[in-house]
Amino acid sequence: MVNKLMRRRQLVKVRSGDGSPLRDYRLWQLFARSLFFLELADHDGISHTYAVDVRYLADAKTRKQHDNGEGKAPAALYRNGVQVSRSNVPTAFPVPGGVIEVTTTAFGLKRMHFVSETGAQRALRPHHRSQEGLRARFGQRFPRASAVIGATAVVILVVALAVNILHGVEVLTHSPVIAEKVGTFTSPIRLPTWANATLITAGTLAALERATRLRHNRFLDIVSS
Incomplete structure (x- = not known):
């Protein structure tokens, strides 16, 4: 409906x-x-x-x-x-x-x-000349490499999503109103600036790679929705 x-x-x-x-x-x-x-x-x-x-x-x-x-x-x-x-x-x-x-x-x-x-x-x-067409042709010519790239993109997005969720929970629980009721949470993952920038770049490339294959998951690709 x-x-x-x-x-x-x-x-x-x-x-x-x-x-x-x-x-x-x-x-x-x-x-x-x-x-x-x-x-x-x-x-x-x-x-x-x-x-x-x-x-x-x-x-x-x-x-x-x-x-x-x-x-x-x-x-x-x-x-x-x-x-x-x-x-x-x-x-x-x-x-x-x-x-x-x-x-x-x-x-x-x-x-x-x-x-x-x-x-x-x-x-x-x-x-055939578009980015989606080129990606499809690559997958047909090099199926194993294509599968590895696809799996790597999924792993990167899972890691990026996990880091973002932990950071979001930390920020949320440090609100005085919420902290009084449930306490505070500190994310166990602390990334230096260079690592955070690398993760953002890798996440963007992973999202682009999945978009060229028309792959989308409402949770995994939440950043690109």
């Missing part, structure tokens, strides 16, 4: 496209743009190629302009290379047989999935 209500709210944000053609993906757009594809047949059985173009550098002003029916949208849906819909994110683009759900985080994509009317889900195919 909650998911259906959220999807309805996202569908309301979708506006008609301007009919512009899909622009080619350029290498210099590696960290500023994501492009995904999906082949779907319409009700007449005719196959169409859908593309979702996400622009990460759309600022607050651009988003506000789009809400008013103007400006460039952070996400746009194309059918056979022609823009048919546009929206702010998170969003759900209606397509034959279901919707394409698009959600981003501070580090990239959280969702880029086709959800059918029956509830079945599948991720869209990334452009």
Whole structure:
């Protein structure tokens, strides 16, 4: 029920496209743009190629302009290379047989999935030059190395989350009101400045790595949500 209500709210944000053609993906757009594809047949059985173009550098002003029916949208849906819909994110683009759900985080994509009317889900195919496409190709060519990198990213995020939780509890219990009732807590982990900076950098890279694989966990990736 909650998911259906959220999807309805996202569908309301979708506006008609301007009919512009899909622009080619350029290498210099590696960290500023994501492009995904999906082949779907319409009700007449005719196959169409859908593309979702996400622009990460759309600022607050651009988003506000789009809400008013103007400006460039952070996400746009194309059918056979022609823009048919546009929206702010998170969003759900209606397509034959279901919707394409698009959600981003501070580090990239959280969702880029086709959800059918029956509830079945599948991720869209990334452009081969995009960061998601390059990561997918690396995983196909070097599966063992890819698995090690993925596991390392998980470990880093678990450690970063544990350190943040302990620090948060310490700060919370040092509040006079809470300290009087439950006492104070001191985190057993004390990191020097250089180690803390290293952990933050590693956590950011780990979050980026998971975003390129559309991996997200509401607890593990809480920092990037």
